[in-house]
Amino acid sequence: MNRLRRVWRLSPAIPTCPVLYPVTTTFTFHRQISPRATDRKMQATIEKYPRKNDVYIQYGTAGFRTKAELLDHVVFRMGVLAALRSRAKGSMAIGVMITASHNPEPDNGVKLVDPHGEMLEVAWEAIASRLANASDSEFQEELAKVAIQTGVDVNKPALVFIGRDTRSSSERLGEAAIAGVKFYQGTAVDHGQVTTPMLHYYVYAHNMNLTPDPQLEDSYFSKLASSFISLSKEITTKKNYSPFVDFDGANGVGALAIEKLLPRLGNTLLLTVHNTDTVTPSTLNKECGADYVKTHVAAPKGFEPTPNKRIVSVDGDADRVIYSYVDSQKQFHLMDGDHIASLVAGYLMEMVKDSGLELSLGLVQTAYANGNSTKYITETMKIPVAFTSTGVKHLHHKALEYDIGVYFEANGHGTVVFSNNARNLVLQAMNDEKLDESKRRVIMRLKQVMEVINSTVGDAISDMLLVETVLKARGWSMEDWEAAYQDLPSRLMKVHVKDRNVIETVDADRKCSKPDGLQKEIDRVVSSYSFGRSFVRPSGTEDVVRVYAEAETQVEADKLAVEVARVVYNNADGVGPIPS
Numbered sequence: 013m014n015r016l017r018r019v020w021r022l023s024p025a026i027p028t029c030p031v032l033y034p035v036t037t038t039f040t041f042h043r044q045i046s047p048r049a050t051d052r053k054m055q056a057t058i059e060k061y062p063r064k065n066d067v068y069i070q071y072g073t074a075g076f077r078t079k080a081e082l083l084d085h086v087v088f089r090m091g092v093l094a095a096l097r098s099r100a101k102g103s104m105a106i107g108v109m110i111t112a113s114h115n116p117e118p119d120n121g122v123k124l125v126d127p128h129g130e131m132l133e134v135a136w137e138a139i140a141s142r143l144a145n146a147s148d149s150e151f152q153e154e155l156a157k158v159a160i161q162t163g164v165d166v167n168k169p170a171l172v173f174i175g176r177d178t179r180s181s182s183e184r185l186g187e188a189a190i191a192g193v194k195f196y197q198g199t200a201v202d203h204g205q206v207t208t209p210m211l212h213y214y215v216y217a218h219n220m221n222l223t224p225d226p227q228l229e230d231s232y233f234s235k236l237a238s239s240f241i242s243l244s245k246e247i248t249t250k251k252n253y254s255p256f257v258d259f260d261g262a263n264g265v266g267a268l269a270i271e272k273l274l275p276r277l278g279n280t281l282l283l284t285v286h287n288t289d290t291v292t293p294s295t296l297n298k299e300c301g302a303d304y305v306k307t308h309v310a311a312p313k314g315f316e317p318t319p320n321k322r323i324v325s326v327d328g329d330a331d332r333v334i335y336s337y338v339d340s341q342k343q344f345h346l347m348d349g350d351h352i353a354s355l356v357a358g359y360l361m362e363m364v365k366d367s368g369l370e371l372s373l374g375l376v377q378t379a380y381a382n383g384n385s386t387k388y389i390t391e392t393m394k395i396p397v398a399f400t401s402t403g404v405k406h407l408h409h410k411a412l413e414y415d416i417g418v419y420f421e422a423n424g425h426g427t428v429v430f431s432n433n434a435r436n437l438v439l440q441a442m443n444d445e446k447l448d449e450s451k452r453r454v455i456m457r458l459k460q461v462m463e464v465i466n467s468t469v470g471d472a473i474s475d476m477l478l479v480e481t482v483l484k485a486r487g488w489s490m491e492d493w494e495a496a497y498q499d500l501p502s503r504l505m506k507v508h509v510k511d512r513n514v515i516e517t518v519d520a521d522r523k524c525s526k527p528d529g530l531q532k533e534i535d536r537v538v539s540s541y542s543f544g545r546s547f548v549r550p551s552g553t554e555d556v557v558r559v560y561a562e563a564e565t566q567v568e569a570d571k572l573a574v575e576v577a578r579v580v581y582n583n584a585d586g587v588g589p590i591p592s
């Protein structure tokens with residue numbers, strides 16, 4: 013018993029929390045012979061969120077995502093992990109966001125936000141998966157192992173910010189996350205219904221001491237609105253630009269956020285807000301929102317588009333944005349993430365040149381970027397493009413290699429990051445009295461642009477303000493913007509297979525390394541198409557294999573996609589109907 017007492021004393025701040033203890037023989041012995049009341053109580057809490065089935069769940073492209081009813085234990089455990097991570101990061105705030113983004117309403121998900129508002133460090137994704145998949149009886153032991161492995165100081169306080177989207181299951185799951193934080197003796201702050209990028213910003217702003225916690229929401233909207241208004245004031249030549257925009261809120265949390273921003277924008281941007289039903293579950297992302305518009309290449313439902321008027325669609329957690337319009341002939345036009353990336357990068361490049369600052373600028377894309385966008389950006393705009401695997405965490409990481417790194421996925425998820433060097437040079441130049449007036453004005457503008465951008469993560473609302481700034485500065489209508497380059501026809505398909513993980517990719521998802529022979533087959537099919545390009549990869553958010561194809565005409569792109577989908581179906585144990 014003496015030895016036991018010594019073990020308990022190791023953690024005076026958390027005396028009733030045996031899971032933090034090293035798993036020693038003493039501890040095991042103690043548990044077997046005389047389970048303490050507290051130990052039993054903790055086990056009972058874990059069992060309030062029982063692991064529902066034996067299906068392995070993985071921290072994927074955007075955290076855990078599946079049917080909401082399978083997630084209670086996962087979210088509870090992520091609350092625990094977030095508290096542990098906070099301790100591992102010197103008690104800085106960690107975020108837990110409950111959302112399944114653009115997925116259908118019955119789905120939900122959870123992702124963690126790191127102290128500077130960035131995505132969870134990749135090495136911790138495996139830890140998250142380990143904890144999520146431990147059986148109820150093994151969970152405490154697994155957690156103790158993680159605590160030892162990551163060397164957390166159990167005496168430190170832990171702080172976790174919780175945010176959620178408008179899904180009907182999100183409130184319940186938010187409570188599970190709070191219970192998890194409390195289980196690990198942390199402090200949980202419930203931020204209620206917020207967009208994913210708002211939560212990222214809150215975590216960052218708290219940890220950087222930018223603003224007192226009660227003013228986080230106000231600070232987020234004020235920063236966006238005031239920098240946008242300052243930028244707008246400077247722009248005098250508006251030519252074809254019109255401030256009238258239709259906003260499609262996807263019937264999700266983005267609709268709530270835009271209502272808070274609108275009064276602060278005054279007459280600078282005249283938004284009409286549509287698809288704002290956040291209480292009828294079936295409406296979320298239904299025939300509206302950024303994902304619907306991009307994948308169906310169609311205008312959102314829910315309102316009658318006005319000819320040639322810009323439509324801005326956000327997704328279910330407002331971290332993606334897609335522009336579109338319907339012309340006077342009722343023809344639909346899509347301006348996706350690739351168009352946004354080229355618009356933004358071109359504007360920033362011009363400012364860098366005009367400012368005379370020595371700053372490197374690059375753009376990051378994934379294999380889903382339209383081939384003609386890459387061609388335009390590298391050949392016409394002369395901006396370097398780097399490729400990474402799918403998922404913004406990869407793009408974000410790569411973008412940090414530049415002083416100004418612009419990254420966007422074709423689906424509209426992206427932002428711009430600035431290096432410390434870039435921020436310092438801008439600040440220095442602003443204070444340089446010898447600098448000529450025209451350069452000073454450009455640099456002041458660059459500083460405001462940095463303010464309007466939410467660099468922590470893709471943010472639909474901040475990205476919209478950035479696009480509006482550039483369109484206004486250029487004096488462009490949608491047609492002017494569209495004239496930059498024309499997309500190659502493309503097609504995205506899903507193939508259902510027995511186990512999507514039999515497919516492995518290399519070269520930023522552009523080639524398959526497994527199963528053997530699959531890539532050779534794809535190459536053979538692609539070689540007979542003019543301007544043909546196709547690749548396949550397992551989705552990180554759905555149980556499907558995605559097939560992407562591009563070709564000279566839409567008919568050819570569709571045909572190529574179906575052919576490649578069949579190759580996947582045959583080589584990777586396809587299930588259900590043969591792709592057609």
Ligand SMILES: CC(=O)N[C@H]1[C@@H](OP(=O)(O)O)O[C@H](CO)[C@@H](O)[C@@H]1O
Nearest residue numbers: 073074403404421423551552553554
């Ligand atoms: C083709 C496509 O759009 N894939 C999306 C989708 O990932 P998948 O791993 O393809 O399911 O969701 C991710 C999270 O939102 C996003 O980062 C990614 O771009």
Ligand SMILES: [Mg+2]
Nearest residue numbers: 113327329331
């Ligand atoms: Mg999203």
